[in-house]
Amino acid sequence: MSFLTLSNIQKSFGPVQVVKDFDMAIEKGEFVSFLGPSGCGKTTVLRMIAGFETPTGGTITVAGRDQTSLKPNQRNIGMVFQAYALFPNMNVAENVAFGLKVAGKPKAEIDARVKEMLGLIHLGHLAERYPYQMSGGQQQRVALARALAPKPQVLLLDEPLSALDAKIRVSLREEIRQIQQQLGITTVFVTHDQEEALSISDRIVVMNAGRADQIGTPAEIYNRPSTRFVANFVGTLNLIDAKVIDPGENRIAIGDQGVTLREPVAPAKAGDTISLALRPEAGSIAPDAKGETALTGEVVSSNFLGSVIRTRMKVGESVISFDMFNSPGLVPPAVGETVTLRFTAGDLLIIRD
Amino acid sequence: MSTASLIDRRKVVDWLGIAPFMIFAIMFLLLPTLYLVTGAFFNPQGEFTLKNIADLTHPTILSAYWVSIKVSVASSLGGAVIGFFLAWAVVLGGLPRWIRSGLLTFSGVASNFAGVPLAFAFIATLGRTGLVTVLLRDWFGFNLYSTGFNLLSFFGLTITYMFFQIPLMVLILTPALDGMKKEWREASEILGASTWQYWRLVGLPILWPSLMGTTLLLFANAFGAIATAYALTGSSLNIVPILLYAQIRGDVLHNPNLGYALALGMIVITGLSNVVYLWLRSRAERWQK
Amino acid sequence: MKSSRLLAWIAIAIGALYFIVPLIGTFEFSLRMRRGEYSFDAYQSVFSDLQFRATFGYSMLMGFLTIIFGMLLVVPTAYWVRLRLPQLRPVVEFLTLLPLVIPAIVIVFGYLRLYNSSSWLPLTNSTNGTNLLLMFSYMTLSLPYMYRAVDTAMRAIDVATLTEAAESLGAKWPTIMFRCIFPNVMSGVLSGAFITFAIVMGEFTMAALLNRPAFGPYLQLVGANKAYEPSALAIIAFAITWLSIGLLQLVSRFQKTAPAKA
Numbered sequence: 001m002s003f004l005t006l007s008n009i010q011k012s013f014g015p016v017q018v019v020k021d022f023d024m025a026i027e028k029g030e031f032v033s034f035l036g037p038s039g040c041g042k043t044t045v046l047r048m049i050a051g052f053e054t055p056t057g058g059t060i061t062v063a064g065r066d067q068t069s070l071k072p073n074q075r076n077i078g079m080v081f082q083a084y085a086l087f088p089n090m091n092v093a094e095n096v097a098f099g100l101k102v103a104g105k106p107k108a109e110i111d112a113r114v115k116e117m118l119g120l121i122h123l124g125h126l127a128e129r130y131p132y133q134m135s136g137g138q139q140q141r142v143a144l145a146r147a148l149a150p151k152p153q154v155l156l157l158d159e160p161l162s163a164l165d166a167k168i169r170v171s172l173r174e175e176i177r178q179i180q181q182q183l184g185i186t187t188v189f190v191t192h193d194q195e196e197a198l199s200i201s202d203r204i205v206v207m208n209a210g211r212a213d214q215i216g217t218p219a220e221i222y223n224r225p226s227t228r229f230v231a232n233f234v235g236t237l238n239l240i241d242a243k244v245i246d247p248g249e250n251r252i253a254i255g256d257q258g259v260t261l262r263e264p265v266a267p268a269k270a271g272d273t274i275s276l277a278l279r280p281e282a283g284s285i286a287p288d289a290k291g292e293t294a295l296t297g298e299v300v301s302s303n304f305l306g307s308v309i310r311t312r313m314k315v316g317e318s319v320i321s322f323d324m325f326n327s328p329g330l331v332p333p334a335v336g337e338t339v340t341l342r343f344t345a346g347d348l349l350i351i352r353d
Numbered sequence: 354m355s356t357a358s359l360i361d362r363r364k365v366v367d368w369l370g371i372a373p374f375m376i377f378a379i380m381f382l383l384l385p386t387l388y389l390v391t392g393a394f395f396n397p398q399g400e401f402t403l404k405n406i407a408d409l410t411h412p413t414i415l416s417a418y419w420v421s422i423k424v425s426v427a428s429s430l431g432g433a434v435i436g437f438f439l440a441w442a443v444v445l446g447g448l449p450r451w452i453r454s455g456l457l458t459f460s461g462v463a464s465n466f467a468g469v470p471l472a473f474a475f476i477a478t479l480g481r482t483g484l485v486t487v488l489l490r491d492w493f494g495f496n497l498y499s500t501g502f503n504l505l506s507f508f509g510l511t512i513t514y515m516f517f518q519i520p521l522m523v524l525i526l527t528p529a530l531d532g533m534k535k536e537w538r539e540a541s542e543i544l545g546a547s548t549w550q551y552w553r554l555v556g557l558p559i560l561w562p563s564l565m566g567t568t569l570l571l572f573a574n575a576f577g578a579i580a581t582a583y584a585l586t587g588s589s590l591n592i593v594p595i596l597l598y599a600q601i602r603g604d605v606l607h608n609p610n611l612g613y614a615l616a617l618g619m620i621v622i623t624g625l626s627n628v629v630y631l632w633l634r635s636r637a638e639r640w641q642k
Numbered sequence: 643m644k645s646s647r648l649l650a651w652i653a654i655a656i657g658a659l660y661f662i663v664p665l666i667g668t669f670e671f672s673l674r675m676r677r678g679e680y681s682f683d684a685y686q687s688v689f690s691d692l693q694f695r696a697t698f699g700y701s702m703l704m705g706f707l708t709i710i711f712g713m714l715l716v717v718p719t720a721y722w723v724r725l726r727l728p729q730l731r732p733v734v735e736f737l738t739l740l741p742l743v744i745p746a747i748v749i750v751f752g753y754l755r756l757y758n759s760s761s762w763l764p765l766t767n768s769t770n771g772t773n774l775l776l777m778f779s780y781m782t783l784s785l786p787y788m789y790r791a792v793d794t795a796m797r798a799i800d801v802a803t804l805t806e807a808a809e810s811l812g813a814k815w816p817t818i819m820f821r822c823i824f825p826n827v828m829s830g831v832l833s834g835a836f837i838t839f840a841i842v843m844g845e846f847t848m849a850a851l852l853n854r855p856a857f858g859p860y861l862q863l864v865g866a867n868k869a870y871e872p873s874a875l876a877i878i879a880f881a882i883t884w885l886s887i888g889l890l891q892l893v894s895r896f897q898k899t900a901p902a903k904a
Contacts, residue, residue, distance in 0.1 A: 050543055072542040079543045085536030089558040098554070099544035143540075150545060367726045371734075374719035378737045381778050385752020386744055392755070435660075438653040446650020456654070462880075462887045463661060465837070468844040469861040470879035473872040476865075478667030485667060516664065519657070548646075577745025580846035580858065584865050594747050601751050601851055616748045627743045 001064055003028035003186050004049070004154055009058035011044055018044050020210040022058070026203075029184040031177065033197035036207035037233065042190045045207075046156050049188060051075050062153055078147030078185075079156040082163055084139040086131040092118070092142050093127040099150035117145040120179060137168040144176065148183065155180070157189040161196060173200055194234045198222060206230045223279075228351045231277045238278040239351065240318045244268045252276075255316015259293055262346045275351040280310060280323045283343035285333065291342035295320065299339055302332045313339060386620065392613035405614035413591065414606075414615065421576055421593040422622075424507060428514035429571035433564060435515070436522025444530040457527065460520035467517045472584035475513045479504050505586045513581060518571045525570070529563040529637065566633035573623040573630075593619055665880065672873035684874040691871075693860060701849075701857035704773075705842040708780040709835045715781065716788045717831065721823055724793075724801050738789040741782050750779055750848045772852055779848045784841055788834035795830025796823075832893045840886035844879055 002025035011019040019041040026032050034042035047053045049060060051072035059068045067075055078099075086095050096117050100110045118124040121141040131139055140160055147155060157176070161169045177200040180187050191197050197204050198218040206214045206221060206229070214226045225231035231239065242252040242259070247270060250261040254276075261276075268274050283291065297313035297320065308323040309332045322341055324330060333339050396402045409415070443453040478485050481498060489495040503509055533556065541551040557564075579594035588595055593615065599605045600612040673680040675687070688694050723734050741749070757765040757775055765771040801823065808818045824831070849856035861879070865872040 050539075052539055052542075072539070073545045073547060075543070076545070077543055079540070081536045081540060083534070083536055085534060085540040087537060087540070087555050087559075089555065098541070098546070102541075102544060102546040102550045102554070146540075146544070367722075370722040371719060371727055371730065374715060374734070374737075377715055377778075377781070378740075381753070381782050382737065382740050382744075382749070385749055385756050386740075388756050389748065389752050435657065439657045442650035442653040442657075445646075446653070447647045448650050448654065452654060456657070458888070458891060459661065461891060462884050465840050465887055466844075466880055466883045468846050469858060469865060470844060470876040473861075473865055473876035474664045474668040474880070477671035477873045477876070478664040482671075483667055484670050485663060516661070519660070573743070577747070579745075579747050580844075580862075583846070584862050587866070594745065597747055597751065598847070598851070601747075601754060612751070616751055619745050619748055620743075623745060624743050 002026055003030075003063055004188075005059075005061045006045070006049070007059050007061075009045065009048060009060065010056045011041070011048060011053060012056045018210050019048075019055075022210070022212060024205060024212065024215070026186060026188065028186055031180055031187045031189065031200060031202045033189045033191055033201040033204045034207055035191055035194060035197040035204050035233070037192055040207040041210040042192075042205075042207045043158060046158055046188060046190045049154065050077055050079050050156055076150070076152050077154045077156060078150070078152035079158065080140065080143045080147050080160045082159040084131070084136070084143050084163070086139055086143055086146070088131050091128050091130050092123065092134075095131070095142055096146045096149050098146060103150060113149055117149050120148070120182075121145045121175075135168075136164050137172055140164065140172060141175070144179070148179075148185070153186065155185050155187040157187065159190055159192070161191070162193070169196075176200065198234070206233060208233075224349065225277065225351070228275060231349075231351055236280055236321065238280065238318075238320045240276045240278060240315075240320060240348075241273055242276050244270050244272045244274060246270060254295060254318060255297075257295055257315065259295070259348065260345060261348055261350065263350050265350070277349045277351050278320065278343070278347060280321045281308075282347040283322050283341040284324070285311075285322070285339045285341050289342040291344045293345045293348070294340050294342045296338060296340045299333045299335050299337045301335060304332070311339075313341070389613045389616045390620065392610055393617040396610055397608070405608070405610050406617075408608070408611050409614055409618055414596065414611075417591045417593045417596045418618065420507060420591055424510050424514065424592060425572045425575040427507075427511040428518050428575045429568050431511065432515050432518025432522050432571050433568040436519045436567075437526060437564065439519065440523050440526040440530050444527060445533070456523060460523040462520075464517050464520040464524060467578065468580035469584040471513060471516055472581045475504060475509070475516070475585065479509065479512070505589060507590075510582055510585060510590060510592075513585060514575050514578070518575065521571060521574065522567055525567045526560075526563060529560060533559065562633040562637035566630040566637065569626040569630040569633070573626040576626075577619065577623055665877075668873045668876050668880075672870060672877055675870040684870040685878075688871050688874050688878070697855050697857045697860035700855055701843050701845075704777060704780060704856065705839045707777050708784060708842055709838050711777065712781045712784055712788050712838060713792075713831055713834070716785070716792050716834070717824060717827065718819065720789060720792045720796055721801055721819070724796055725805060735789075738785045740785075742786050746779075746783060746845075746847045747851070749782060750851045753779060754851065766852070772854060776848060776852050776854050776856070779852070780838070780842050780845065783845065783848070784834070784838035787837045787841075791834035791837070792827055792830040795827035795833075799826045829893050833890050836886040836890035836893070840883050843882050843886075 004024075004026040006022055006024040009019055009022040010017070022041075022045055024032075034045060036042045044053060048055050051067070051070055051074075055068060059066055061067060062075070062077075087098065090098065093114050096114045097110050100113055105113075114127075115124070118127055121144060123138060123141060123145070126134065126138065131142070134142070140163075143160070160176070161173055164172065173196055176189075189197070189201065198221070201218055203215060203217055204221045205212050208227075208229045214221060214230045216224075221230065221234055225234060225237070228239065231237045240254055242254045244265055245251040245253050245258065247265045247268060250263065250265045252259055252261060252265060252274065265274065283289070295315050297315040300312045300314050300319060302309060302311045304326070307326055309326055309330070310321055310323050311333055312319050312321045314320075320341065324332070393405050394401055394403065396404065409418075439456060442448060443456050475483075477483050479497070479502075480486065483504075486497050489497050504513075537555055537559075538551060541555050546554065577594065579598060582590060582592055583595055583598065586595075588599060596605075597612065597615050597619070600615060604612070606612060606615070672684045673682065675681060675683040719734065723731055753775055754766070755761075757763050757771075759767045765775045804822055804826065805818055808822045813822070843857055844861075845856070846858035846862060850859040850862070861872070861875055864875060
């Protein structure tokens with residue numbers, strides 16, 4: 001049995017159903033991200049694990065124990081909030097000690113643990129500071145130490161990075177991941193930032209309108225999105241309409257250019273329209289590019305994005321973007337030029353909703 | 354040369370713009386107060402003396418200060434505690450929205466409903482023939498006045514003062530409670546704290562400067578009030594403002610300069626509580642960020 | 643969660659009881675004048691009292707004068723401090739808060755010593771001089787509220803830009819003051835006016851010690867001599883306060899939803 005299980009979780013606020021039939025099993029020590037746009041129900045699921053919301057239906061177990069109706073203060077769960085939520089009347093050490101203090105631990109044990117925690121987040125020298133004297137990144141690290149101090153069974157992170165500057169966001173997320181692996185603590189991380197989720201998770205749950213659209217490793221989610229929503233939300237993806245020509249041969253047409261897919265086109269029949277996904281980084285227009293599949297189109301625009309140049313070309317009714325790595329000698333194609341993009345047929349994915 | 358005179362002229366104009374206010378403040382705020390404050394240190398012959406200050410220890414005066422302080426402390430503490438619970442109820446108690454706006458509107462009115470009419474209202478309610486007194490007697494056979502209760506007393510005055518003290522507390526404390534982040538409560542809960550532990554270790558310490566400061570403000574508010582007490586008790590209750598009132602009217606202390614010392618004592622007490630209030634408020638604001 | 647909501651309801655119920663019972667009690671008492679039945683006799687008696695009309699009218703007039711002169715003092719000052727003398731801001735704010743610190747009775751005591759018949763400015767020598775002094779004392783009392791209301795309104799409309807715009811269009815000083823600044827801080831002026839009115843109508847100490855026939859001392863006099871009229875007067879006074887504060891809250895709500903346009 002998994003360490004943290006959510007079975008059939010439902011939640012309604014009045015007539016509005018926010019979470020529908022949510023199922024999830026998380027292994028001990030796993031780092032799982034709930035990824036989705038605001039209002040998709042990811043935070044509500046997290047708050048139900050914490051005990052701040054009671055599910056309308058379903059059960060939550062941790063280490064085989066049903067926690068569905070326990071109060072938050074009986075669950076032994078750690079949580080880090082988006083807005084830090086440090087206690088403003090306490091200094092760093094007192095904040096970190098809080099969970100141990102209310103549990104009635106002896107003073108010596110508390111002191112040792114606080115010291116250990118502050119060492120973990122490299123803020124031992126700021127133990128006497130008050131929250132209002134610290135930067136957002138420092139405060140969030142203290143919040144992490146505070147959540148971890150009582151040795152919780154599960155760590156919940158509710159968009160902990162979204163109030164921070166871009167640079168600190170990246171360094172802190174790496175720090176969080178490193179600490180999580182060091183302690184081997186089961187962690188649920190809620191975010192709306194796909195890059196964040198992809199970079200630190202063992203598994204990602206992409207949520208949409210109260211449901212889990214897809215659960216998988218970052219690579220699976222990125223490379224094989226199972227729904228149009230996931231494809232759209234995770235990364236930049238071309239969604240191309242294609243017409244089925246011969247389902248038996250997996251032959252389809254994009255505009256007037258025929259392509260043979262590797263995936264079976266069935267159950268779609270000849271004449272049906274299907275959606276295909278293609279990552280911008282999948283193909284190349286270099287003359288020596290490999291790949292048995294090619295699409296030719298007219299360049300509509302070309303944007304310099306720093307490390308890559310993103311070019312858009314028109315194929316039939318669809319506009320397809322593709323990226324080229326920037327290099328000093330590279331001359332990007334001019335608008336109006338006709339180019340041929342080559343890729344392997346396996347890069348074209350059929351999106352079934 | 355012309356630049357220099359231009360700057361000077363601009364400066365003069367700047368100061369002229371604020372001159373009416375400054376003259377007003379000096380004539381009708383600072384000078385009258387200074388007159389009394391300095392007067393407290395001189396005898397009628399115009400010689401410097403500390404005798405007036407020493408004479409404040411006269412039993413009548415001392416007891417007036419004592420009763421005043423008691424009434425002010427009682428009504429400000431009572432107002433603070435009840436006002437806190439009311440503000441808590443509308444901010445964090447999960448009550449319908451209309452109760453909050455209703456309470457705040459009413460508090461705006463009631464905190465300004467002081468003075469003579471307030472005394473009338475309490476006489477009509479808790480006086481010897483007041484509604485509550487009569488109903489208690491007729492319905493429950495309970496004679497309020499046989500218990501030693503008297504509206505024209507320390508206790509009666511305290512209850513009456515609380516009618517404007519509680520709303521004032523509600524008005525000042527509601528924004529402070531609004532500033533209490535929901536996440537503090539949740540963070541404390543998820544760390545294993547009970548409701549009681551949350552209030553003891555987090556909630557009350559955060560609110561403490563606001564609570565304490567507002568209580569001091571209420572204290573000063575009650576300490577300087579006279580109209581309600583005068584209308585309620587006439588001059589039967591010996592509190593400082595009423596004593597000062599009598600002194601102004603008829604020099605009951607037989608020493609005008611002792612009257613100044615009496616006023617100085619009031620300024621010192623209300624001034625001190627206001628200074629501490631402002632200091633505590635600045636502390637509270639530091640946390641509210 | 644459930645128990646805290648119950649506690650909240652209990653707190654509100656006790657509060658409501660404490661606040662509403664005296665009002666009901668007062669109203670009930672004010673109807674008791676006729677023996678054996680409820681009547682509005684006390685109100686009739688109050689309204690037909692010439693003294694009531696005279697003192698009520700006097701206090702109202704005083705209220706209006708205080709508001710007008712108070713605003714003429716406060717608005718230009720607040721404007722000037724924002725525009726030209728921001729370094730004086732703490733000083734001015736401190737001065738405007740002083741009337742909350744120094745009890746009214748102390749202030750008026752000082753007046754009586756400073757402006758009595760044998761002083762350098764014998765304001766209390768004549769009736770009009772005393773009236774003037776009373777108005778000044780009311781202006782002092784309302785200073786904290788008026789200044790704050792006006793200053794808050796000025797913060798909302800960037801006065802410096804507004805002034806520069808008016809100057810660049812060739813407006814002279816009085817035009818700027820009365821056509822640009824006053825109308826734009828009207829909500830603040832009104833808020834200040836209503837609270838000033840509520841203060842002046844019920845004020846007792848100043849008027850009593852200056853011996854002017856105002857509404858406050860009249861109330862006290864009736865209270866000492868009559869039985870039922872005071873209750874009727876308390877209800878009337880409460881209605882006046884409610885009206886003033888109600889209008890104030892209406893104005894400030896209006897101010898929030900519709901910020902002044904420059």
